[in-house]
Amino acid sequence: MTEFLPYIIGQLISPFNLMLMMLATIVGLIFGAIPGLSGTLAVMLFMPLTYSMNAGSAVIFLIALWVGGCSGAFIGSVLLGIPGSASSVATCFDGYPMSQKGEAGKALAIGMVASFIGTFFSAVLGALLSQKIANIAFALGPWEYFSLCFVAITMVLAISKGNMFKGLASASIGLLFASVGFSPIDAESRFVFDNMYLMGGLGMTIVLIGIFGVARIIEEYGKGFGALPDVDTKSIKGLGITLGEIREQFVNILRSFGIGLGIGFLPGMGSGLSNLVAYSSAKNASKTPEKFGKGCPDGIWASEVSNNAAIGGAMIPMSALGIPGDSTTALLIGALTIHGLEMGPMVFKNSGNVVYLMFATVAVCGVLILILQALGMRVFPLILKVPYHYMYPGLIVISFVSAYVDSSSLYKCGMMLIFAVIGILMSYGGLPTAPLILSFILGPTLESNMLKAFQYTGSAATFFTRPISCVLMIIGILCVFSPVIRTLMERLHNKQK
Amino acid sequence: MKGKRDQITGAVLVILGIVVFLMTTTFSIPVTSSYPGPRMLPDIAAFGFVVCGLGIFIESIVNKKEGTSYLTKEGWLKVVTVFLIIAGYIAGMLVAGYLIATPVILYIMTTLFAKGSSSTTKGRIMFSVLTAVIIYLIYVYAFGLTLPSGLLFS
Numbered sequence: 177m178t179e180f181l182p183y184i185i186g187q188l189i190s191p192f193n194l195m196l197m198m199l200a201t202i203v204g205l206i207f208g209a210i211p212g213l214s215g216t217l218a219v220m221l222f223m224p225l226t227y228s229m230n231a232g233s234a235v236i237f238l239i240a241l242w243v244g245g246c247s248g249a250f251i252g253s254v255l256l257g258i259p260g261s262a263s264s265v266a267t268c269f270d271g272y273p274m275s276q277k278g279e280a281g282k283a284l285a286i287g288m289v290a291s292f293i294g295t296f297f298s299a300v301l302g303a304l305l306s307q308k309i310a311n312i313a314f315a316l317g318p319w320e321y322f323s324l325c326f327v328a329i330t331m332v333l334a335i336s337k338g339n340m341f342k343g344l345a346s347a348s349i350g351l352l353f354a355s356v357g358f359s360p361i362d363a364e365s366r367f368v369f370d371n372m373y374l375m376g377g378l379g380m381t382i383v384l385i386g387i388f389g390v391a392r393i394i395e396e397y398g399k400g401f402g403a404l405p406d407v408d409t410k411s412i413k414g415l416g417i418t419l420g421e422i423r424e425q426f427v428n429i430l431r432s433f434g435i436g437l438g439i440g441f442l443p444g445m446g447s448g449l450s451n452l453v454a455y456s457s458a459k460n461a462s463k464t465p466e467k468f469g470k471g472c473p474d475g476i477w478a479s480e481v482s483n484n485a486a487i488g489g490a491m492i493p494m495s496a497l498g499i500p501g502d503s504t505t506a507l508l509i510g511a512l513t514i515h516g517l518e519m520g521p522m523v524f525k526n527s528g529n530v531v532y533l534m535f536a537t538v539a540v541c542g543v544l545i546l547i548l549q550a551l552g553m554r555v556f557p558l559i560l561k562v563p564y565h566y567m568y569p570g571l572i573v574i575s576f577v578s579a580y581v582d583s584s585s586l587y588k589c590g591m592m593l594i595f596a597v598i599g600i601l602m603s604y605g606g607l608p609t610a611p612l613i614l615s616f617i618l619g620p621t622l623e624s625n626m627l628k629a630f631q632y633t634g635s636a637a638t639f640f641t642r643p644i645s646c647v648l649m650i651i652g653i654l655c656v657f658s659p660v661i662r663t664l665m666e667r668l669h670n671k672q673k
Numbered sequence: 674m675k676g677k678r679d680q681i682t683g684a685v686l687v688i689l690g691i692v693v694f695l696m697t698t699t700f701s702i703p704v705t706s707s708y709p710g711p712r713m714l715p716d717i718a719a720f721g722f723v724v725c726g727l728g729i730f731i732e733s734i735v736n737k738k739e740g741t742s743y744l745t746k747e748g749w750l751k752v753v754t755v756f757l758i759i760a761g762y763i764a765g766m767l768v769a770g771y772l773i774a775t776p777v778i779l780y781i782m783t784t785l786f787a788k789g790s791s792s793t794t795k796g797r798i799m800f801s802v803l804t805a806v807i808i809y810l811i812y813v814y815a816f817g818l819t820l821p822s823g824l825l826f827s
Binding site: 224229339359366586590596605 | 678679681682685686693696697700701702706707708709710711713714715717718719720721722724725726728729732743744748749751752755756759760762763766767771775778779782783786787790792800804805808811812816817818819820821
């Protein structure tokens with residue numbers, strides 16, 4: 177790892193990269209803070225900008241957007257009671273009541289420090305662990321990789337809000353989109369309709385921005401933008417937390433960090449789940465659980481440490497196995513492929529310098545965000561006052577410019593519009609988008625490994641005769657049926673009562 | 674209302690599944706027990722559509738959930754309007770190029786989105802022109818990417 181230090185330091189101190197990092201962090205923070213936007217959307221929208229950059233600059237830019245988005249999400253939760261994204265839902269429970277009690281400054285300060293601890297230390301741990309996990313991954317064959325992809329998709333299904341069928345339907349749409357173009361290994365033309373633009377498959381940019389970005393903006397407009405409540409800025413004075421208070425939270429921080437890192441590491445999961453689990457654990461472990469939900473700082477510490485620790489956690493399987501920890505890492509895997517970085521165990525051999533640069537960028541961004549947030553505490557309310565009628569048209573234009581840049585063709589802009597219609601229809605049907613994102617991005621890996629596995633042994637039984645693959649397949653199958661199992665268990669439990 | 678929506682979703686998914694399955698039957702490499710070939714992935718998707726479609730359809734009949742409507746008639750009208758504006762934007766970029774189409778479309782959209790809120794015509798014009806120019810400068814000059822120049826000017 178140390179042999180890469182000169183490269184990493186060189187990249188991080190280059191004026192262009194420093195400027196990129198600063199800019200991307202601020203943009204990420206803004207996207208994270210504003211309800212309805214997210215760091216994931218920022219990564220999607222600005223990904224085409226990296227096409228002309230070298231791999232190092234692209235990594236710094238995309239990671240800074242992602243980390244900024246994750247760290248900014250608590251601002252809306254604390255000041256408005258509306259989470260900037262799913263990763264800060266639990267922060268609302270105590271952050272907003274604290275604001276209402278006139279302790280907004282303290283709640284924001286806790287969010288900042290907790291985000292820093294989660295981000296920085298998870299990046300350090302991730303850098304130390306990923307190479308070791310990559311070494312183990314060399315022993316894995318296509319059976320295990322197929323099973324890992326399968327688990328990643330099914331784990332998202334298991335936590336899909338609503339019902340299992342809708343999550344599965346969304347994942348099926350992703351698989352169908354991933355099938356378009358020439359198939360891996362056999363090069364069979366699928367769903368191409370003699371259209372040269374479809375031969376290379378559907379581009380990640382147009383599918384994801386269309387369904388996830390443009391459709392959401394248009395839907396918000398159709399539903400009518402709700403005016404955000406006014407923010408009381410009088411209570412934002414200084415940091416308001418001491419080292420002693422941080423020491424008091426040591427056990428809570430450690431537990432939440434472990435939860436965040438662990439959930440982030442699990443394929444398909446991420447900060448959206450970790451903050452809720454860490455919050456519940458903190459409440460259960462507290463001597464005064466009745467204070468939770470009424471402005472208890474412990475809740476903010478738990479939520480914010482865990483959601484940011486999930487960043488480092490998600491980067492471990494992303495770099496070591498090529499399997500995304502959440503939707504954003506799924507996007508990053510796709511984006512880095514464009515720069516010739518094929519994530520997986522071999523990446524440490526081929527481009528180890530860039531992988532460690534990723535972890536270093538997360539750590540540096542953690543520090544940068546802490547400084548930016550500490551300096552700009554009084555500016556936060558202004559971020560939340562950006563009028564939607566200016567912001568959304570701007571984002572729509574950037575979306576279509578990104579689609580054009582992706583292929584230098586307006587055809588892709590038309591395709592993106594079609595995907596925006598699909599996004600609206602999915603929303604009408606109540607189908608979640610996360611399973612689609614994961615299955616669309618993992619689809620090609622899933623398929624090529626499945627076909628390779630069959631080429632080697634000519635039998636599906638091998639997926640269950642190889643121990644690791646078998647365990648993963650069983651976990652995946654259990655995840656698919658987990659909502660049914662859960663309902664049956666609950667019914668049984670109620671009957672016993 | 675939600676029940677009806679789910680019934681429509683379920684039915685559409687089943688039909689989609691059948692269509693996808695029929696399309697995969699035209700692939701040249703067949704599925705065999707020793708090698709699933711290129712049909713496997715889309716067939717899994719088709720199977721997923723049919724099973725999930727039926728599941729959503731049946732569940733909506735059994736549960737008979739009452740929910741709020743997705744969008745009002747006015748909301749749907751707004752959605753269709755924005756889609757038409759964007760389609761016009763793409764056509765505008767094709768003919769007149771980015772630098773002309775973008776400020777125009779930004780002004781139309783900000784005016785549409787600003788209905789009911791306080792914003793001035795001057796402010797919207799300034800925002801539209803500045804945003805279009807800033808995006809152009811960033812993409813073209815800072816990152817060396819190209820944006821549509823338009824049939825009229827190429």
